[in-house]
Amino acid sequence: MALNGGTPTRWADEEDEETSPQQHQQPPADDDDDGPPPGFETTRPAASAGGADAAAEALAGVKVSEEPPVDDPDLSIRAETLVDDSPGEVKTVAADGASFYTSAKTFEELGLSQELLQGLYTEMKFERPSRIQAQTLPMILLPPFRSLIAQAHNGSGKTTCFTLGMLGRVDPQLQAPQALCVCPTRELVVQNQMVLERMGKFTGITCTSTAAADYATSRRTRINDQVVIGTHGKLRDWMQKRVLDVRNIRILVFDEADEMLKQDAFADDTVRMIKQLRQATPNIQILLFSATFNERVKRFAQKIVPDANQVFIPKEELSLDVIKQYRVLCPQGSDKVKVLKDMIFPLCEKLGQTIIFVRTRETARSLHAVMETEGHKCTSIEGGMDKQARDKVVREFREGTTKILISTDVLSRGFDVTQVTLVINFDVPVERDLRTPAFETYLHRIGRSGRFGRKGAAFNLVTGESERRVVDEIQAYFKHDIPEVPYDDEDKFVEVLRKAGLTEG
DNA sequence: AAAAAAT
Missing domain, CATH: 3.40.50.300 (P-loop containing nucleotide triphosphate hydrolases)
Structure with missing residues (x-):
């Protein structure tokens, strides 16, 4: 496979329209074998996970003092975390150890376009960010647009996080695929596309999916839509046939990410896709979202996206009391x-x-x-x-x-x-x-x-x-x-x- | 043996 990473492939001659001032390091190409099975168990802990268990426990009681609209139990933040004295704010030290994030109390703080805000308020009827949204949206939407591994409860608003992330990072003037979202099932693809199109209703941003009929038949059509959502089999097919041009993709989302990284056929495709997209855009922003990350999958995710910010929930708080x-x-x-x-x-x-x-x-x-x-x-x-x-x-x-x-x-x-x-x-x-x-x-x-x-x-x-x-x-x-x-x-x-x-x- | 793809 040409993807095998013995030599750090970096296409410096490829145009780099990334606005981020911070050049991400190429992930250390340590024995970067494809797929999880062999290198899986021996994975060294990701840098930010060092001593994080203790940190997470110490922080288990941290609360955002302002009540979010969604009743969402405590999150612990698995990057280094510190809590600001000022009420209603959680400051999170980023994975680089230098910058920090302040949780967003309003959608206005996120640098979104008027059209996008209008979609949030009038179409989605949102008022304020839920807890997971308040915490992760700044990480997603503000420079340096770091990658993120995020866990949040079922029904707490994850979809909004990555959907808004994609819409917020797309340049509406550029008619080319810029955001890619991978899901494990057709039904999720359809659902996410519905949400994204509602939220982006006033932005003019277009979206297509592998479940949409338009591209299913005509193979040679080039995709011009700015957001593409799909199941990985079909997406891989599109990339191979160059129906989907990945050169402008700046944000890559995995919904139900732990499922996509399990040791089944899914994981292989996921890892390949990440590598391929990193070759096209070295500092592509990668978001891994799920309600569940067991320890094995968590470690694997940290290896695949080692420079990511991370938000996890302790196991005990996972079971929904409602x-x-x-x-x-x-x-x-x-x-x-x-x-x-x-x-x-x-x-x-x-x-x-x-x-x-x-x-x-x-x-x-x-x-x-x-x-x-x-x-x-x-x-x-x-x-x-x-x-x-x-x-x-x-x-x-x-x-x-x-x-x-x-x-x-x-x-x-x-x-x-x-x-x-x-x-x-x-x-x-x-x-x-x-x-x-x-x-x-x-x-x-x-x-x-x-x-x-x-x-x-x-x-x-x-x-x-x-x-x-x-x-x-x-x-x-x-x-x-x-x-x-x-x-x-x-x-x-x-x-x-x-x-x-x-x-x- | 659930799931995803396409022939």
Whole structure:
């Protein structure tokens, strides 16, 4: 592969329109093998992570004194951090150890265009930055436009951070791709494009995506849109075919970044894409956003983007308290279906919308079939379906035409439908070995409910010893109680749902 | 064995 970095490739002859006064160092090309598997475990800690654990703990109690509009628990900042005496401000020392950032109390402080501010206020109806936005937007939008690894809770406004980041950094006069956003699923691509186009409504900035039909057929068309959003397979294809010209890309975003850096095929593509873009633009700004970064992925991210500012949340504060979580012990597998039929479906009209997560595509199909034959109306989605069918199912669910959606983990991350109040884990989330709990997946799944501080509940349907242990381990990991609800007691179900705030009476 | 791509 030409990408293998034995020699530090720097195309100094390439035009460099970067306004940043600070030339970033080329990341030390230390045995920079492709992909995570070999060099992964032996990674040295990133510079800024040295002693950061202690620092993070010391700072766990730091609060921004002014209440943000979104109820977002404490963030700890994994770069060196100090707190200014003046109220309402958090000053964060940047990864270079010299400059610092002050959290933004208003959107006005961020040097945004009038058109962009108008989009925020009139189209998005935002008033002030949420907590994660206040902290990260200055890092993203103000010189020297450093890279950023940021963790924030589900439903706390991450999308706004990177969407605004992209819009804010695009030069509206330059008709060429300048911002690139990579997502793990088609559904997220569509969703992010919708958000970006709303927010940028008055800016004239154009956006296309791999889910948009225009480019899907005509391969030779060159993309002129300033923002490009896509899944990585198709993006790589576009880059190879030179449909997508990367020479002007100044900001590269990975949504659900920990997923994109996992040791699957994703990671390889992600690392390659970063290397390729760095060759074109050495000081490209890279943003890695997710609600979850386990320790391994975190270290890998720090290696891939070593000069990044970093914002992380302690594990204990990750589990969202607003989402009430329960376990339902079902003696037989068939009792899970009974719970759906007897408890969930009859109540669904009062519940808002429900997503039922299953482990395999086959279960999604068969469970859907079973419910339909019994006269229970619902839809299902899995990655094996054709694109039009997927789009249709999602569209109907967003419109509220359908109330109950059966899904594989294709929708476990990022999918944002405000009306979802209930999540059912028909199968508890497990890793590939089918025994290890998939902690991150669990958090993302239940995070489909309780968006932006609204009510939410999650039921884990449990059959057998192995599933019970998985729930126990999830409970212990997040230090969050997952009490039992009897599978055949309708009154208890109603009571629990009422307590979770989902029904009135 | 979920997911992504395209032939």
